Amino acid sequence: MKHITINFLSNNGDFERLKRGGNIKGSNTKNSDFSHQFDNPILSGEDLLDSVMDYDKIFSVVKKSVKAALGKERSGLGLALSNLPVTLGAFWQVGGNYxxxxxxxxxxxxxxxRNPREFNSFVYTILTHEYLHSVGYIDEFQARQMTAFVAKHTFGSDHPAVIMSTGDIWKQYPELLSMQGGDGSVLKIISRFDTDSTSYIA
Incomplete structure (x- = not known):
């Protein structure tokens, strides 16, 4: 099994090029995809992650924001929780559905x-990163950069999701490194997830 890890990067030259409308190395995304003014969020209301939300609702925001920013989408993904090492936020197996x-x-x-927006932003950032892998951004570095781009395109400049995705979450929350991690031996399937894709089923 190939594990694709999520480790957030600090802001760098490639992300600066994204903000100016350029491409990152290895990307086949056209410059026109990056013309949005980042200080004008494209979402409002609950989509800003302000209220208490479950994984399904947060993932709905992920899918909306990726589609709006990059024009990409897919369905049929599931979510599971596992006791992973503390330096690993999440993974998606290439070609897999979870x-x-x-x-x-x-x-x-x-x-x-400290509040729902901050916690939801953490979940949003991780899910966006792995979702981007699943829609074709397999390269880890590119997925990190595009996670930051999508967050800023969606929420503007000062939202917690932007701060998390453009920085290093383990430096922002150093207490995470003191947690007792696991070995992935426990796996819990989240039954309610990506319901936007299955709502048409009677």
Whole structure:
């Protein structure tokens, strides 16, 4: 099984080129995809992640924002939680149908974060990164950069999701490194996830 890890990068030259309308190395996305003014969020209301939300609702925002920013979408993904090492946020197996999130970090962030927007932004950032892998951004570096781009395109400049995706979450929340991680031996399937894709089923 190939694990694709999520480790957020600090802002760098490639992301600066994205903001100016350029392409990152290895990307086949056209410049016109990056013409949005980042200080004008494209979402409002619950989509800004302000209220208490489950994984399904947050993932709905992920899909909306990726489609709006990049014109890409897919359905049929599931979500599972596992006791992964604390330096691993999540993984998606190439060609697979499940995103596996680190339950150790999720539980820790539910205690550390100060409000629903901050916690939801953590979940949003991880799910966006892995969702981008699943829609074709296989390269890890490119997926990190595009996660930051999508967040800023969606929420503007100062939203917690933008801060998390353009930085290093383990530096932003250093207490995460003191958590007791696991070995992935426990796997919990989230039954309600990506319901936007299955709502047409009677």
């Amino acid at each position: 995103i596996v999130m680190n339950e150790v970090l999720v539980k820790a962030m539910s205690r550390i974060t």
